[in-house]
Amino acid sequence: MTVLRLVGVPPTAPRIVRAPDGEWRALDGDQSVGRARAVQRPDRRWFVALDSQRADAYEALLHAIAEDLQQDLYMTVDESDHELLQRCRQLGCTVNRREDEYLVPTDADVTGLTDAALPAGLGHVSAAEADEDQLRALDEVLREDVPGANGWVNDPRDFREYTFDARHFDPMTYLVAVDEATGGYAGLVRVWNDPGNPRLGLIGVVAAHRRRGVARALLATAFRALHDRGFGQVAAEVDVTNAASTELLRRLGARRTGGSVELIRGWRPA
Numbered sequence: 001m002t003v004l005r006l007v008g009v010p011p012t013a014p015r016i017v018r019a020p021d022g023e024w025r026a027l028d029g030d031q032s033v034g035r036a037r038a039v040q041r042p043d044r045r046w047f048v049a050l051d052s053q054r055a056d057a058y059e060a061l062l063h064a065i066a067e068d069l070q071q072d073l074y075m076t077v078d079e080s081d082h083e084l085l086q087r088c089r090q091l092g093c094t095v096n097r098r099e100d101e102y103l104v105p106t107d108a109d110v111t112g113l114t115d116a117a118l119p120a121g122l123g124h125v126s127a128a129e130a131d132e133d134q135l136r137a138l139d140e141v142l143r144e145d146v147p148g149a150n151g152w153v154n155d156p157r158d159f160r161e162y163t164f165d166a167r168h169f170d171p172m173t174y175l176v177a178v179d180e181a182t183g184g185y186a187g188l189v190r191v192w193n194d195p196g197n198p199r200l201g202l203i204g205v206v207a208a209h210r211r212r213g214v215a216r217a218l219l220a221t222a223f224r225a226l227h228d229r230g231f232g233q234v235a236a237e238v239d240v241t242n243a244a245s246t247e248l249l250r251r252l253g254a255r256r257t258g259g260s261v262e263l264i265r266g267w268r269p270a
């Protein structure tokens with residue numbers, strides 16, 4: 001049996017119920033007029049996804065989530081959705097950061113990655129053969145330098161399940177650069193193989209090995225595998241302040257296709 005718990009909302013707003021499956025629902029009488037979910041990521045940020053055509057339901061849902069969680073709330077909105085952005089601003093959300101979306105060609109004749117190679121002393125292995133503890137630690141180190149992802153702490157089981165999920169894991173496009181002398185990990189590229197839609201999940205190199213061509217060499221190998229299979233381009237997102245990554249992709253011939261806005265609604269007690 002489904003048991004719903006009532007939470008407090010302003011008297012004129014639609015009624016908000018909290019379902020045991022974690023969803024917040026907006027009701028007008030018996031009629032559902034909106035729903036929302038909030039998920040806490042491993043960097044402890046709460047991300048909210050709201051679905052409603054009614055402004056008052058939107059407001060009531062956001063209000064209820066904030067009251068229940070008493071946390072800053074984050075939302076990602078397409079930059080072209082001006083109506084939603086305006087609505088969110090009216091509800092106290094401000095812009096936290098922005099991302100550009102790109103399509104990056106995989107053809108080495110276009111990217112210029114024909115001769116890209118790892119510097120002497122570095123080799124690479126597929127994530128499928130990597131040491132899982134080292135890979136997880138590398139992921140956390142790299143995320144510290146990715147805008148909007150710092151403070152990320154992986155749960156070992158969740159990391160394993162997500163990484164090797166057969167729906168997107170590709171051993172040919174998730175590669176780790178290894179220092180051959182020490183066995184230390186120097187960087188990684190991971191292109192998730194979302195069916196028919198390869199997406200660059202992360203390209204990252206540890207600080208001590210940057211500006212030596214490691215990123216270009218890893219991308220060259222992963223892109224070659226994709227190109228050989230007929231994938232002509234890879235989707236990627238980069239924070240607009242991330243000058244190194246933007247320049248890296250720009251030089252590969254990346255084409256901007258759009259963007260997204262990350263909003264934050266700071267928690268403040270009523």
Ligand SMILES: CC(C)(COP(=O)(O)OP(=O)(O)OC[C@H]1O[C@@H](n2cnc3c(N)ncnc32)[C@H](O)[C@@H]1OP(=O)(O)O)[C@@H](O)C(=O)NCCC(=O)NCCS
Pocket residue numbers: 142145146147202203204205206209210211212213214215216217237238239242243244245247248249251
């Ligand atoms: C972006 C990043 C992966 C680049 O790795 P890298 O191994 O240093 O890159 P490469 O040496 O292969 O550089 C290739 C080109 O990228 C550009 N580039 C790299 N770092 C740059 C920087 N700090 N400023 C400007 N351009 C830069 C340059 O065009 C460079 O070519 P050049 O050295 O001939 O000028 C690395 O800086 C990094 O790990 N950053 C933190 C993680 C991150 O933000 N990842 C991207 C998330 S989308």
